[in-house]
Every structure is written in structure tokens, then in C-alpha cells.
Amino acid sequence: MDFNNYHPEDFYDELFIAKGEPRPGTKILIDRLMSFPKGEILRRQKAAEAALFNMGVTFTVYSDESGIEKIFPFDILPRIIEPGDWEHIEKGLKQRIYALNLFIDDVYHDQKIIKDGIIPKDILYSSKCIQPQCMGLNPPKGIWCHITGSDLVRDSDGRFYVLEDNLRCPSGVSYVLENRQVLKRTFPLVFEKSNILPVDDYPNRLSRMLQFLAPDNVESPNIALLTPGIYNSAYFEHSFLAQQTGIELVEGNDLVVKDGFVYMRTTKGFERVDVIYRRIDDDFLDPLAFNPDSLLGVPGIMDVYKAGRLALANAPGTGVADDKVVYAYVPKIIKYYLDEDPILPNVPTYVCRDNKDREYVLNNLDKLVVKPANESGGYGMLMGTHSTAKERSEFTEKIKENPRNYIAQPTLSLSRVPVIVDDDHYEGRHVDLRPYALYGEDIYVMPGGLTRVALKKGSLVVNSSQGGGSKDTWVLSSLPK
Amino acid sequence: MLSRVANSIYWMARYIERAENTARFVDVNLHLMLDGHVESKEQWEPLVIISGDHDVFKERYGAATKDNVINFLTFDTENPNSIISSVISARENARTVRDVISSEMWTQVNKFYYILLDAEKSGVALDTPYDFYNQVKLHSHLFIGTTDTTMSHGEAWHFDRLGRLLERADKTSRILDVKYFMLLPRVEDVGTPIDNIGWAALLNSASAFEMYRKKYRRITPTDVALFLILDLNFPRSIRYCLLKAQVSLHEITGTVIGTFTNKAERRLGRLRSDLDYANIDEIVSQGLHEFLNGFQTKLNGVGDAIFDTFFSLRQTEKDKKNIEVPQ
Numbered sequence: 001m002d003f004n005n006y007h008p009e010d011f012y013d014e015l016f017i018a019k020g021e022p023r024p025g026t027k028i029l030i031d032r033l034m035s036f037p038k039g040e041i042l043r044r045q046k047a048a049e050a051a052l053f054n055m056g057v058t059f060t061v062y063s064d065e066s067g068i069e070k071i072f073p074f075d076i077l078p079r080i081i082e083p084g085d086w087e088h089i090e091k092g093l094k095q096r097i098y099a100l101n102l103f104i105d106d107v108y109h110d111q112k113i114i115k116d117g118i119i120p121k122d123i124l125y126s127s128k129c130i131q132p133q134c135m136g137l138n139p140p141k142g143i144w145c146h147i148t149g150s151d152l153v154r155d156s157d158g159r160f161y162v163l164e165d166n167l168r169c170p171s172g173v174s175y176v177l178e179n180r181q182v183l184k185r186t187f188p189l190v191f192e193k194s195n196i197l198p199v200d201d202y203p204n205r206l207s208r209m210l211q212f213l214a215p216d217n218v219e220s221p222n223i224a225l226l227t228p229g230i231y232n233s234a235y236f237e238h239s240f241l242a243q244q245t246g247i248e249l250v251e252g253n254d255l256v257v258k259d260g261f262v263y264m265r266t267t268k269g270f271e272r273v274d275v276i277y278r279r280i281d282d283d284f285l286d287p288l289a290f291n292p293d294s295l296l297g298v299p300g301i302m303d304v305y306k307a308g309r310l311a312l313a314n315a316p317g318t319g320v321a322d323d324k325v326v327y328a329y330v331p332k333i334i335k336y337y338l339d340e341d342p343i344l345p346n347v348p349t350y351v352c353r354d355n356k357d358r359e360y361v362l363n364n365l366d367k368l369v370v371k372p373a374n375e376s377g378g379y380g381m382l383m384g385t386h387s388t389a390k391e392r393s394e395f396t397e398k399i400k401e402n403p404r405n406y407i408a409q410p411t412l413s414l415s416r417v418p419v420i421v422d423d424d425h426y427e428g429r430h431v432d433l434r435p436y437a438l439y440g441e442d443i444y445v446m447p448g449g450l451t452r453v454a455l456k457k458g459s460l461v462v463n464s465s466q467g468g469g470s471k472d473t474w475v476l477s478s479l480p481k
Numbered sequence: 482m483l484s485r486v487a488n489s490i491y492w493m494a495r496y497i498e499r500a501e502n503t504a505r506f507v508d509v510n511l512h513l514m515l516d517g518h519v520e521s522k523e524q525w526e527p528l529v530i531i532s533g534d535h536d537v538f539k540e541r542y543g544a545a546t547k548d549n550v551i552n553f554l555t556f557d558t559e560n561p562n563s564i565i566s567s568v569i570s571a572r573e574n575a576r577t578v579r580d581v582i583s584s585e586m587w588t589q590v591n592k593f594y595y596i597l598l599d600a601e602k603s604g605v606a607l608d609t610p611y612d613f614y615n616q617v618k619l620h621s622h623l624f625i626g627t628t629d630t631t632m633s634h635g636e637a638w639h640f641d642r643l644g645r646l647l648e649r650a651d652k653t654s655r656i657l658d659v660k661y662f663m664l665l666p667r668v669e670d671v672g673t674p675i676d677n678i679g680w681a682a683l684l685n686s687a688s689a690f691e692m693y694r695k696k697y698r699r700i701t702p703t704d705v706a707l708f709l710i711l712d713l714n715f716p717r718s719i720r721y722c723l724l725k726a727q728v729s730l731h732e733i734t735g736t737v738i739g740t741f742t743n744k745a746e747r748r749l750g751r752l753r754s755d756l757d758y759a760n761i762d763e764i765v766s767q768g769l770h771e772f773l774n775g776f777q778t779k780l781n782g783v784g785d786a787i788f789d790t791f792f793s794l795r796q797t798e799k800d801k802k803n804i805e806v807p808q
Contacts, residue, residue, distance in 0.1 A: 055584070056576075056591050230576050242580030249580040254483050265484045267636070267733065267791045 001041055002034055003418070006426045012156050012415040013428060014079050025082045025194075025476045032190050033077075042423055045076050048182045057178050057236060072175060073469030075419040076186050079431060079451040086447065086475045089152065089160055092344030093435060094443045095334060097148055100167065100321045101439065102337040104144040107320055108134045118336050119329050123353070126404050127326065128374045129168070129319025131282055133289050137306060139315040140213045143439050146313040147206075147277075149173070149450075152344070152433045154415035161347045161412070163432065164327060167318040169279050172450040172470075173202060173436045174237035177244070179472040180448070195477040197447035202436070203244035206277075209440030210247065213311035214274045221274035223247040224264065226255070228280050228296045238279050247277070257300035262310050275311045276301075282316045324373045324407045325351055352399050352406040361408040362399065365392045368408040369460075370399070383460065385411050414460055417471065419453060430454045432462050433473065447475040482636050486581055488792040489574040490637050491644035493582075494628075496571035497590070498645045500564045501621035502652035503554055504614040506531070506659065509686030511610055513679065514547075525550040531655050532562055548607065556601045564617060565597050583631035586624065593620040618688075639729035643787070646729070650722035651780050654773045656687055657709055680705050687717050706769060707761040719776070723753040733791075745786040752779050 007019045015026045022030040033041060049071060052058075058069040081089075106113050107124060114121045124130060149170030151163040180199050184191055207223070214221030227238035229251050242249035254264050255273065263270035278285060284294040289302035304310045320326065328349040331342045350357040350368070361368060370382040382395045399406045416428035435449035451471040452462035462468040506528050514524060526545040529538045532554065541559075542549040557563045561570075568590070575582060575590045596616065600606055606613045625645070632638050680700045684690040689708065692715050697704045712718035727749050731738050734746065741747040764772045 053595075054588050054591060056579075056587055225580075230573065235576070236579075239576070239579035243584070248483065249486075249578075250483065251485065254485050267482050267484055267487045267640075 001038070001420075001425060003030060003426060006418055006428075008416065008428060010156065011413060011428060011430075012154055012158050014081075014154075014415055014417045014431065015077075016418075023080070023082065024479050025080050028193050028480055029078070029080070029187070029190050032187065041076075041420070044186050045420055048074060048076050048186050051182050051185065052178065055178060057175070073455060074179060074182070075453060075455075075469055075471050076183065077418055077420070077426075078183060078187075078472040078474045079417045079433075080474045080476065081433075083476055083478055085160070088343065089433075089435060090445045090447075092160075092162075092342070093148075093150060093437055093445050095338065095340060095343050096150065096162065096165070096330065097145060097437055097439055097443055099334040099337045100148075100165065100330070101143060101145050103333045104167075104315075104318055104321050105142065106337075108137055108317060113333070113336055116336070118332050119326070123323075123325055123329075123404070124320065127320050127323045129282070129317075129323060131290075131317035131320075133302065134315070134317035137315070137317070138308075140215070140308070140311040141440075143213070144315040145318045145321070146209060146213070146315075146439050148437045148439070149434045150437075152435070153347070153412055154433075156413040156415075158415075160344060160433075162330070162344050163347055164324065165322055165330070166434075167314060167322050168281065169314070170434070170436065171234045171237055171279075172434060172452075173446075174240040175470050176436070176446070176448055176450050176473070177202060177240070179470060183472040194474070194480065197475045197477050199446055199448040202438075202446050203241065205438050205440075205444050205446075206241065207245040207247065209438045209444075210245075210275050210277055210311075210313060212440040213313060215308060215311065218274050222264075222272060223275040223277070224250045224255075224273050226250055226252070226276050226278040226280060226298075228252075228284070232279075234279065241277075248273075250276075252280075252296045252298050255298040255301070257298060257304055260304060260307065260309060262298065262301055262304050273310065275313070277313045282319060285312075285316060319374075322374070324349075324371055325353065325404065328407060347409045347412060350408040352403040352408065357408075358399065358403055361406075362396055365395060365408075367411060369411055370395055370406055370408045373405045373407065381461075383411070411460070414454075417451070417453060419455065419469075419471075427457070429457075430460050430462065431471070448473045482581075482640075484792050486578050486637070487640045488788075489578045490581065490640045491787070491792075493571050493574035493578070493590075494641040494644035495648040496567045496574065497593075497621050497624050498648040498652070499562065500567035500571070500593075501618050502649070502656070503532075503562065503564050503567065504617035504621075505652070505656060505686045507551060507554055507610070508614045508618075509656065509659065509682050511614070512682040512685060527659055528554065531659055532560075534560060534562065551606060551610070555606055556597075565601070568594050568597055578637075581637050583627070585627050585631045589620070589624045589627045593624065596620060636733055639732045640791075643726050643729040643733070646722040646726040647780065647784060647787075649717060650719045650726070651777060653687060653709055653717050653719050653722070654776055654780075656683065657706065658770060658773050659683070684708075689715060689717060703761055703765055706765060710764065711756060711759060711761060720753075720756045723749065723756060727753050730787075743786070743790045745783065745790045748779070748783045748786050752776075752783060755779075 006016065008016045016022055052071045052074060058071050103113065113119050114124065145167040147170060149166045149172065152160050153163050154160050176199055210223045211221055225238055225242045225247055227235060227249060229235065239249055248264065250264060256263050256265065258270060262273045264273055280296050283291040284296045286297050286299060286302040287294045288299045305312050328351050331346055334340060334342045350361050352358045352361055366384045366387065368384045370384065372380040382391060414430035414432065417431050418426040419429045421427045431451050431453045433449050433451055435445055437443055437445045451473045452468045453471055454460060454462045455469045456467050510524060510528060525547055528550055529535050529545055538553055542553060553560055553563065555564045558566055560566060572590050572594050575587055579587055600613055628641060677700050680702060681690060684693050684705060687709060693708050696708065708715060708718065710719050712721060715721055727738060730746060730749055734742060736742045736746060741750055
């Protein structure tokens, strides 16, 4: 197995400039791979999969009555990001997150951005994720979106674009950390020779950020991660993060509101909790404030939060900035709050609420990607270039019925990375990139992120629920001399 | 520590120990079978009787043949106490406390589970049962060793040990009871080689044969019972299990041994001191089976008290009213 027949074709390839010509930061890896005896790369791929399996980095697929556990598909060839590109991404994300935080704060206070005519009022108020209960709320240290994971893509022009923002409960960071552990074992020599920035500091940074949020009078705060429990698809991540940070992993039933504070039930009675990293959605957080049917949350927790006796990360209500219609306005949001031009551009977006945009979208459905405003996981999308006439007419109806709920974007030609195919050769597959950022005393962007790869030939959908896999992501601090 | 977490750790340890001991039950029978000691027709039924799931078994399987019993006790997921069910439960409990246990422990319980899945597919349990049941025991030992060497010996570890030792005490008493059902000696066999082989197999199934030999020259029923019930140093003897379980219980509460602040400490303390001052001749003359039965009932009482004391902290009505927070 070698790269002699590997061709980037018309795509931006993350590892190769052209056929037979690896990028400067990739050369060490490619040389090493080419030096392997026959079968060695495959042996290492299988060993990596076995390691992930034994580590229990699995999710459950319910195809019949008994769930089958599978590992999140993983390809051992890393995606490599060169120093200049990363600097650009890091700056761009920090700028974007500062601005989005100011935006959320404004939405729940004075709404200057509406008064100044930058965003139409009805867009905000028709967002599914705006929380009227959060009006006037002042979260600890003025931070709303503590943990974000924005999805970036690189088009054939080689530029990075922000595809969407995730400011509610972005998941996947545990895969980044586990993938790195496995890849260090897989390519130790390449690691030694390359200058790869470490991702392992993330749990430590997360823990420091959460401590920073604790009410000021609390000396050594009790911090907990609130999970929906073992049947949640991200449970592995919840337990992994709790384990790596040393914070307590709790379920709704472990918590109780008592005398104006939140307590955990322990073997020695009730113990106060000061900071909660919650991995359940707003709607399930507090049956008294949000969805009354929720069994996952803690009755009364919002009142404790509002009274300033508890910090929540992320704050409730951040979802308003996740809305894909609001997304279209983020360049204007950055300009409005920071008076700067966006460093990382948006993907051009047509807002179906707008008559002119909608007409264009309806006439060009076969070329566009249509997305609902508030779905995640790649559900409810129309991939125009791969669609049937029937699907297009269904989407025409949906858009006409509820134009507010749809946006459309041109079909990007996502960059590619080689993957092992059929155990015997390499082919290019499309990828995106989700870097993770923490907003505490300052904004920290973990150098790396989750590279998701569409394993099906030609597919542009990278979501794990739709047949996507992942790769380790190497950010180089300098290029090899 | 969270009540839910303590509960999960306690049960994780109990289920691993349960899987190991079920393997021991089967193992002792396999050995006896090879020695042609008992007619095989009668030989397998006591295992099902002891497991307490006799009715379920009869309904679903009918005759207590070797294959039926082995399948029921090993791979039947509808039998909550089968080896595979125990390991699944241990693993599910471990999953809910993955942040508290070490990743080595999780990896080990995970491997244990996959080995059982593979064995079920390959049929190895019936082909080479000795190897297979040894594997089960070995994986339990690996888990316990990993726990001891990778987890801080703090509160969580003490809940783990408490669960494991209470389970082990219960199962050792049941292994002894198997003997009561199966090896009730015919008068003419007492003291003959046949009887000795039976008791030796029993000792072996508790990994006790060699340690017993170091202490006693001859194998007599009374000494075997003495060793498995009252020995102070053998790690599978009932008394040893209770002694160490009590240490863990008092490490958790911080109460001095000999005193008590809750129901769990009182019941376990009483049961332990019963054994401290017990006399094997009295036990035998009272009837071993009756003694073991009574012991198991009291041990269940200890388990219930542990649940009430540590795992079921309830919100009071007053707390519920306090949910309205003063602004």
C-alpha cells in the first residue's frame, strides 16, 4: 500500500499539494508510511481499533433488540494543520466567540442590536432556542458560552469557512483526546520528529475554567458534570471528562434543591454544589422552569442559578446564537460589537425568510444544501446535488410552509484527506474540523479538534449518525526544517 | 461520595464476585463428574436448587442435564444470576462510575465481557469447560488485582471491597451447601476414598485445597467446614470475609469497630461476633445446612441495612417545600 497512485484530483487535499508531492508539514509522516513493510499500516490500523474498543470508546447501535456496540470509525492517517493556518483559525474563533457572547448578553438585556436595526426582531423571537426565562439574567463573570465547538470547512480555494456554531452542548472532545492517545502509540517516531502541539491540556483547562465560574465567596468549589445517564449517546464523553478533570459525574436524581442551594446526595448526607457543567439541553434542565415533563433535570435549579448561588456552563439560553438563521448574521454581529471584519468568513447563506433569497433557493434547489434552522446531527437536510425530484418538491413545500425555519448554502467542495479503503489502498475523503474553545478568564482554543470524515465515497456528510468517522488532528507549531 | 456512585461500585464488585463463584459451582461439579462420584443424572440439579432459580429453570429447560444447567448458569441472559448476566450488570454499573474507577478497571471489565461473548459463540464452554471456567475465575482475579493496584484505597474502594466480601461470604456458604445436597454421605462411604474425593473437590472449587492441606493433614468434613467457615486467614472463608467487610464498613463511616452508629454496622458486627465465638462441633451437630441457611438470611439483612444506610438518601417533604428560593 503506497501513495504512488494517490491523486488529490480537483479538491484541496490536506496532506498533498499534488500527486506525489506531500505538503511540507506532512512529509515526515508520508516518508515514514512509505518505509513500512507490506501490511504494516494495516496492522497498525487494526491495533488502533482494538485499543479504542478495549478502552470502551464505543457507541451503541440499536438495529435489533439488543444493542450492538461499535467504535466510532477511526482512520489512523492524521489530518495535519500547518502553523499559519492554525494561527488564522485560532484568531478567527476567538473573535467570533467574543462577539457571540456579547450578542447573547445583549439579546437577554437591552437588545441594542435590534434597536439599531442590525437583526430583525422577529428572527430572534421566532428562534426555537430563545429562553424568555433568561431575560435580564447576569451569568457569573458575564460569560454565557463557556464551551463552544464551531464547525469549520475548507473549500477548494484553500480557505477555512465557519459552517455552523455549537454553543449549547457541543460534544466530541473526548474523541480528540482518545484519538491522540491511540495515535501516539501508532506513530511514535513521527511524533518524535514533528512538532505537534499537545491537546492533553484540555481537561486541565476545562477544570480551571469551571472553577473560575464559582461564586466569589466559595473557597474550594464543588463542581459537577450533569449527564442524562448511561443511555445517552455521549455518555462515554461525560464520564471521560469527569474522570480526566476529577469533577463529580451526577445525574438529575443525584441533585436536589434545598434551602436555596443545590446539593448532591452522598453517602454522608447532602453536599453543596457550586458549579455545574451540564450536558443536558435547556429544555430538560429544570421541570419547573422549562419542560415540565423532564425527568432528567433538577426541580428549582434555575432559581438557584438566578440567585447567583450556582454557576451553569453553558448558561441557559445560548442556543439563540446557534440558530442557523442567526448564523447568517454573525459577520454583522462581529462588526456591530467589535467593529472588526470577521477573520473567519461564513459560508454564503441564503435566508429563506427573505423573499429574494427564497426565490433564488427555490429555483436552485438542485445546487444548494438546505438546512433546517435548529437541527443537529445532519438530520432534515437536503443535499441538492444528490437529491431526487421528489425530495426537492418536498423541500419546496416545507420551505413555503415555514420559510423562517430554512436556510440554504452553496454546495461546498470540502477538502479531502487520504483514508485507507478496502484494506488495500488510499483514497481521498471529505473532512470538516471542529475545534473546541473554552471561555473563562480568557478564551483558549485547543490546538487540534475533531476532524470528522465522510467515509462513503463522494459523500459530504461527516456526521457520525450518517456514516462518518474521525481522524486525529495535528496542529504543527513549526514546519520541519 | 454520591449515594448512586457508592451503590454502583458496591454492585459492580458484587456482580464480578458472583460471576466468579458461579464458575466455581460449575467447576466443582465438573470435577466430581470426572471422578464418577455421583450419577450424572442427579448431579446437576442441586446447582439449580442452590441458585434459587429452580422454578424458572424447570419451566424453561425441563430436565437438569449437564448442558442445560451449564447453559442456564453461564450464558442465559434471562437468568439474572448467570455468569454473563452478572458480568453485564457489573459492566453496566462500572459504566455509570467510569469517572470514579480507574480506566484500567474499566478496560478489564470490558475485556471480561467480550471474552464471554466470544465464548458463547465458539461453544468453548462445553468443549473445554475446565479452561473456560478457569478463564472466568482468572478474569475476576485480574479485575480485583487491578482494583487493588490502580484505585485509591478510599471510600469508593471500601464500598467495592464491602460488596465483594459480602458476596463472597454468601457464595462460600452456598458452595458448602452444594456438598450438603450432593455428597450427603451414604453411611457405608463415610471415611472412604470416595468421600474424601468429594470433599477435596469442594475445597478445590473454593481454591482452598492447598491452603487447607498446610493446616490439616486429613480431610474430614468437620475440618473442611471449620476451614471454610471459621478460618481467620483464608481469604474465601466466611469469617475472614466478614472481618474485612467490617473493616471497610467502619472505614466508610469512621466509627470505631465494636461500636455502631447505624443498622448496617450493628447487624454486621453481630453476625461477625457470632462467628468469632462459634464452635464447629456445635455447628455440625446443629446441622450444617440449617446453620448455612440461617447465616444467609442474616447476611441478607446486612445487605438491606447497607442499602438503607448509604444508598437511599431521600429528599424529605420539608426539602421539597424549600424549592421556592427566596430572591
